[in-house]
Amino acid sequence: MQTQTADRLRPFGTTIFAEMTKLALDHEAVNLSQGFPDFDGPGFVREAAKAAVDAGRNQYARPAGEVPLVEAIAADVRARLGVGYKPLTEITVTSGCTEAIPATMLGLINPGDEVVLFEPYYDSYRASIAMAGGVPRFVAMREQDGRFTFDRDELRSAFSERTRAVLVNTPHNPTGSVLTRDELTAIADLAKAKDALVISDEVYEHLTFGAEHVSIASLPGMRERTVVLSSFGKTFSLTGWKIGWAMAPAELTAGIRSAHQFLTFAVSTPMQHAAAVAIREGGAYVAELQARYLASRDALAAELARIGFRPIVPEGTYFILAEHGAVSGRLGVEGDIELAKKLTTEIGVAAIPPSVFCDRAELMSGYLRFAFCKTPETLDEAIRRLERLA
Numbered sequence: 001m002q003t004q005t006a007d008r009l010r011p012f013g014t015t016i017f018a019e020m021t022k023l024a025l026d027h028e029a030v031n032l033s034q035g036f037p038d039f040d041g042p043g044f045v046r047e048a049a050k051a052a053v054d055a056g057r058n059q060y061a062r063p064a065g066e067v068p069l070v071e072a073i074a075a076d077v078r079a080r081l082g083v084g085y086k087p088l089t090e091i092t093v094t095s096g097c098t099e100a101i102p103a104t105m106l107g108l109i110n111p112g113d114e115v116v117l118f119e120p121y122y123d124s125y126r127a128s129i130a131m132a133g134g135v136p137r138f139v140a141m142r143e144q145d146g147r148f149t150f151d152r153d154e155l156r157s158a159f160s161e162r163t164r165a166v167l168v169n170t171p172h173n174p175t176g177s178v179l180t181r182d183e184l185t186a187i188a189d190l191a192k193a194k195d196a197l198v199i200s201d202e203v204y205e206h207l208t209f210g211a212e213h214v215s216i217a218s219l220p221g222m223r224e225r226t227v228v229l230s231s232f233g234k235t236f237s238l239t240g241w242k243i244g245w246a247m248a249p250a251e252l253t254a255g256i257r258s259a260h261q262f263l264t265f266a267v268s269t270p271m272q273h274a275a276a277v278a279i280r281e282g283g284a285y286v287a288e289l290q291a292r293y294l295a296s297r298d299a300l301a302a303e304l305a306r307i308g309f310r311p312i313v314p315e316g317t318y319f320i321l322a323e324h325g326a327v328s329g330r331l332g333v334e335g336d337i338e339l340a341k342k343l344t345t346e347i348g349v350a351a352i353p354p355s356v357f358c359d360r361a362e363l364m365s366g367y368l369r370f371a372f373c374k375t376p377e378t379l380d381e382a383i384r385r386l387e388r389l390a
Ligand SMILES: *Cc1c(COP(=O)(O)O)cnc(C)c1O
Pocket: 095, 096, 097, 098, 099, 122, 169, 173, 201, 203, 230, 231, 232, 233, 234, 239, 242, 243, 244
């Protein structure tokens, strides 16, 4: 098909998630590709949504976010991460973190500005930088001593006179690394030295397994140059509600809001009121979810290892990267894309080939990404099918 997509977006095609989900459906595969739970979110939050609808909270929301929600976010972030944001002027509610990413780029990046990006990266980062006319500069995350990290010299050389921002994601999708205070300090020092902004995607902030989540905004001198992005969907297993937010000092928030007002204007009103209830009262649920994901992580990692993969056990997120050399060798396929297709169509398990999240595909072509935000039954069925590879 000859598409008529504009030049700025043509390189990105359809997302890998749509492609793998379709392949998974066509072949009735167990879908460990896209990162959404196959179980429902907490009952008290769903009840709060129904109550908000019945209470008539059904017209346009306050564009920057309903007051109870921005107040709940501000209180939670102050208590947990030690950073203070004024709810009315420094927090903007967006249609999932997915909207917060382009709103931040369009609102703060000028054409020709460079944005430093760690690869593998969340796929919408690159497209959002392109929409703003920005230029990506890449830094690799590579496996070292059982986890993924970056080389500090490579990071330093990714900065130039044109650097406007560095985009950080911790806990990191897809590698599962929770960046340490020391790693974040290295990034922060460069950002300060080069007078760059930091855009920090922290949607998995609650999904850590012992490692401490540190927001780079909490490091000395960083609040004033950082935009923190987060989301309600991953934390409360309600990804379809699409509630996210951007937090930044008022001067930066002004840019984000000037884009947000023309992208979506406002986010679903009743769902924001329910999200406020979740954030205020959700502590016990989040603790339960962490325990559940820890058990799923360990079970899936052990089984993948038994089958012949080499899983790199993640410190956070709900994804495992597994090195697949032994398995793909046995099957006579090469690279993650060919293996992901073969597993979906012939074994009946869908996973994501992470090289699609890279400028340099070779960084990730030796791995596959499995999502473990699934019921034990789904994970057991996936393992039962993958055992044919053993
Ligand atoms: C899921 C995800 C998002 C998008 O969050 P939504 O709130 O669902 O839009 C953003 N960044 C990363 C790294 C993600 O994994």
